Amino acid sequence: MVKLRVIFISLQLQLLTLVITPVGASAQSSEEMKKIFAQAESYFLYEEFELANQLYILLDSPDNMNIKYKIGTCYLNIPGEKEKSIPFLEDAVKTASYDSKTESFKETRAPLDSYFSLAKAYMINNELEKGLNTLQTFNKLARETTSKGGMKNLEFIDQQIQACKNAIQFKANPVVFSKKTLGSDFRQGSINDNPAVSYDGNTIAYTERRGIVNVIFFSKKERGKWQPPIEITAEINAGEDCSTCSLNSDGTELFLYKTDNYDGAIYSSNYVNGAWTPIRKLNKNINTKFYESHASINADGKKLYFTSNRDGGHGNLDIYVSEKEATGDWGPAVNLGAAINTPYNEDTPFITHNDSVLYFSSEGHSSMGGYDIFKSQKIGSVWKTPSNLGYPVNSTDDDKFFQPVNNGLNAYYSMTTDYKKKDIFYLSMGITEVSQLFEIKGKFSLSDTTLAFDENYAVHLLNRTSGDTLDVGYPNKITGLYNFIVTPGEFKLVYTGIGYLSQTIDTTILQDNATLSLNIDVSLKRDTAFKKVIPPPIVYDKINLSEIPTVAAIDTSILIRNMKVNDISDRNVLDSDILYYTVQVIALHNPVDVSYFKYITDMRVMYNDVDKFYRYTTGRFMTREEAYSLRLELIRKGYPEEIFIKKVSK
Incomplete structure (x- = not known):
């Protein structure tokens, strides 16, 4: 658009x-x-x-x-x-x-x-x-x-x-919830909107709307208290038309929407050495010639949920998900399907910390007028029918940007308080006063392997009395850690995994429980009756970089100048000066056709005016270990071993 x-x-x-x-x-x-x-x-x-x-x-x-x-x-x-x-x-x-x-x-x-x-x-x-x-x-x-x-x-x-x-x-039939403000420091402007909160709960960014001008603020929580917000609009080079979208797990990556001459696009900024970097546009799998309005990242940083009105959707704005590829960039977009997307508009999706419940706004489903906020639980790979959060969370006007925390028991939400006035509130859902929250956590493991987890392994949290499923959590893919935030009650936890025997544990948490957390570690045993069909391994053809055709001119959209690219072993570059690590695929004096590089979607070309080399690089990582993993992945897919990890500095 x-x-x-x-x-x-x-x-x-x-x-x-x-x-x-x-x-x-x-x-x-x-x-x-x-x-x-x-x-x-x-x-x-x-x-x-x-x-x-x-x-x-x-x-x-x-x-x-x-x-x-x-x-x-x-x-x-x-x-x-x-x-x-x-x-x-x-x-x-x-x-x-x-x-x-x-x-x-x-x-x-x-x-x-x-x-x-x-x-x-x-x-x-x-x-x-x-x-x-x-x-x-x-x-x-x-x-x-x-x-x-x-x-x-x-x-x-x-x-x-x-x-x-x-x-x-x-x-x-109004729903019950309590709310409290974040304090007077967060009410300096008239309209305070779009509260984006990190999964660890220690960073918040939001948008103050001043007429047609948007101003971006962020704050850190110290000793359980939000510090006075700091304006970062100029620091991130946001202009006047950016709005906050979401933060990653530890508050070091901020996603924003930018009007972009009414085209609409998603950008991001990183928090590095105590400062936010200038915003950069996400790749073409996310941003298209159509309209993209919002993006939010999941807790482990591997999935990006975003909205777009690109061709092939179910309505106008639809919700899509993109998975991070081995290169560190976002892969092809996948529509969430008709269970979530309607013939009308969907917007502002957020996924809970345990990857099991999607909160989003929609003009369809059982809306009570305009956009309403809905939630849908994911069981395996299937989204359940979305439910309306009800009145007065929703109104007959447009209701958007419900930022869940504690797996949806709480939320940050901007609400109208007076004439041309909106404030950010911390909501506690289903209770009339803020009561004590407890954490059920632990480590999910398998008795005979340390393989990485996927959606085939889950922890189901049930109400022990009614048998209703309250939540479904998925263990961290690497560590196996899981957690639920709950109010007092009687619970049943069911641990499941493909090829393993399920395990059930009953537990009760009282209001006056001695501790605020309950640790339950579970190791599933192999189901000897289960037979898994193993597909044959994929064999990749060798890639001959000497056969890359040259081109008359470089695509300036992927060209980066005035950056230093050094070997990983170069001790003359201070760690504090390193912007990121990358993988150099090849360095040439003449530009070449980037479409030749298979399996790489984020190729960037570093040009040095001194040695006149075009350095073809992929991936931007904060650690050399991540860059090393990408190098091994590319070699596995047929690239020669003569590809190197480089550190990039100003």
């Missing part, structure tokens, strides 16, 4: 004079009004609703229902002012017509969509019966247009009618 914004500087200067002159529409010439309308339409198109509304109000008149529709729609998209849309939209529907040319300056009739906007305004203002009646009227009128070519996406009207009915039901 590529959009190019056109800004008319001379027109804006003329309009500024008109805006600050206290004259109404009747006192302005037709040409002046056309210029105001044109600029308002430009702002409206690019969703800068506050700027657009200031101009539309200059054009407001009793008989122009199209302008009233525009004003109402702008108010509907301005936080804290949405209820102001109702009187304008109530007027607009009086002349609403299917064939209204709403983008024309001469048009005075409102479009038929006015009914939909009015229904949404009623729902947001909690006038649900009015919203339902208006949607039903809109549905009837929209279907009468079939003889004229018909309106599109009529099924979405049906979905919104059901959402309104859902809202009535959810509001009659």
Whole structure:
């Protein structure tokens, strides 16, 4: 979804004079009004609703229902002012017509969509019966247009009618939770949004919205208390259009969304030696010519869940997952499927620490209006039907960016507190007051091997009384460690693995338990009756680097200059100066075709003006051990042993 914004500087200067002159529409010439309308339409198109509304109000008149529709729609998209849309939209529907040319300056009739906007305004203002009646009227009128070519996406009207009915039901059965603020240091701005928290709970980053300008902050927790947030917008070179998305396990990698001229893309920044690096765009498996809006990484750093409206999805924005390859870069995207993705929009996915529950926002499923927050549990490789978190966590407006912690028992969430005011809260789900949390943890092992774990090995946490599955955890792929965060209760833990005998342990945790953690180590025994089919090993062809064809010019998008590349044994480079470790595949005086390098998706070319070498490198790692693992993987896939680990510094 590529959009190019056109800004008319001379027109804006003329309009500024008109805006600050206290004259109404009747006192302005037709040409002046056309210029105001044109600029308002430009702002409206690019969703800068506050700027657009200031101009539309200059054009407001009793008989122009199209302008009233525009004003109402702008108010509907301005936080804290949405209820102001109702009187304008109530007027607009009086002349609403299917064939209204709403983008024309001469048009005075409102479009038929006015009914939909009015229904949404009623729902947001909690006038649900009015919203339902208006949607039903809109549905009837929209279907009468079939003889004229018909309106599109009529099924979405049906979905919104059901959402309104859902809202009535959810509001009659509110869910219970408690909330507390993070302190006055986190309330310096009016709108504090998108709280991203590391899995270890010790780092937070968030976005302060100042009109159309976004400012990025981060804070560290020391001795259990958040320190005053520090602005890092300039440090990471974020510009004015970045928003926080997520943090990795230990808070050293931050993912962000950047508008990128309305194209939408995902970037990341690393925390190195006490400072954040400038943001860099993720590879083409994540970012496409389409629109990407959010990304979050799982606890072990091997999976990235993100949203995109690329071709081949189930609706508009869909949720995808990408796994980290041996090169250290992100692999091909896989759609999560119809269990998660609907014909509508999904956004802001987060996976819990134990990789078992996905929290995300959706306009589909059992939404009560706009985006609602849902959760879905993963059993093996199958996602269960998502459940709505309920009211008042969700509302009839758009509800996004629910950052779960403690495997979903708690969350960081930005909520409206006053007129044009949003604060970040720490939520405790299912309880009216913050009670003591306990940890069940341990080491999952196999009696006869130390192989790396995958999704075939799991720990199921059940309610011992009801038998309901409360959570499913997966042991760390390398260490076998697992954990659950629970409130007091009676539990059953079932440990399973393909080819091994399952094991069950019952345990009880009381409110006055002597310790806050319970350690349970389990070793599964081999099931001698199980027979595993072992596929034949993959044999890779040898790769002859001397056969790489040269090219006339290097692709500048992968070219890196002004960086020092040294041998791993070079002692003249201080450890504090090393930016990262990489694997050098080949060094040549002439540029070559990078498509020749099989199994490498993140090739970067380091050029040195002194020795005139093009160094073809892959992978960016914080430790030489990770780079060494990649080197061995490439050799296994056919590359010669004459590929080397290098350290890169400024």
